[in-house]
Amino acid sequence: MAADGPKRSYPFGWKRAWNVWAVFTSACKAASRSKNKTLRVRADNPCAGIEPPDRGFKRKTQWLYPAELLAVVACNEVPDRWAELYVLLAYTYLRPNELAALQWKDVDFDMGLIDVTKAWDFDAAEAKPYPKSAAGVRKVPIEPALVPVLRALAKGQSPTARVVTLPPKEAWASTLRTHLRRAGVARTALFENSATVKHVRLYDLRATGITWRTLRGDDARVIQRHAGHEKYTTTDGYVREAEDYRGKIGLVFPPIVDVLAGRAASTNRSAIDQGVKTSKKVAKNSVPKGIRTPVTALKGPCPGPG
Secondary structure, three states: OEEOOOOOEEOOOHHHHHHHHHHHHHHHHHHHHOOOHHHOOOOOOOOOOOOOOOOOOOOEOOOOOHHHHHHHHHOOOOOHHHHHHHHHHHHHOOOHHHHHHOEHHHEEOOOOEEEEOOEEEOOOOEEEOOOOOHHHOEEEEOOHHHHHHHHHHHOOOOOOOEOOOOOOHHHHHHHHHHHHHHOOOOOHHHHOOOOOEOOOOOOHHHHHHHHHHHHHOOOHHHHHHHHOOOOHHHHHHHHHHHHOOOOOOOOOOOOOHHHHHOOOOOOOOHHHHHHHHHHHHHHHHOOOOOOHHHHHOOOOOOOOOO
């Protein structure tokens, strides 16, 4: 039983209890005061004056070090579509539902920007006109290391085609953790799930990209806008997290196209393999001297079950 206070306890976490309360009380309010009069079925609001659940402790979330992401992407036992998904999520730091709704016409290679204007509704299986909030409608700069990857994936695609189709949500978190283990990534914090710490989830790849930007020293207010944070306090949490790691984890947003192209030719390697031939010049120009050797060393088989 997870407790959210000295007097109340629930068979789940306090945040879920809060969400249940918010949904139910909103429905009761609509039943009596909705602008849509067809929804008004009561003269009173039965939840009026009912206090929300007590808030509990916010558990620490995770993000990946550059070397950890490279290890997963280089692992031949990680399916190609998952490896590419991990790169796109970390290097664009879009929310998964924003990436799922992204079309190639939203990727402006000339300006080096991604136009985020919608989000995918997984229940309705369609794009919604706006992301999470008004702040979600934004431009996101394309990291130089991601340009050759996007160009390779975009080759031959219709402007209205979606950039990626995400797997079912139920498989996201557990699959990422399985792939980390297969790649030999064993940092304890990534797999701890306790009252104070959450194990790593697919959504944490967004946190990975945002944290990398703070580690690079990008202006926090600019990061806030690019990340689609409504409040600066959200961005400041990433800034404070990065303070302890600055200068300790290596190059952020490392070159990635050669790592993808160097994977075993098993499923859908044609797009990256062919694209990298015409994109290597772009990739080379964006790679600092002395970086390519350790990246190449990550290629080849990796430990873990099949």
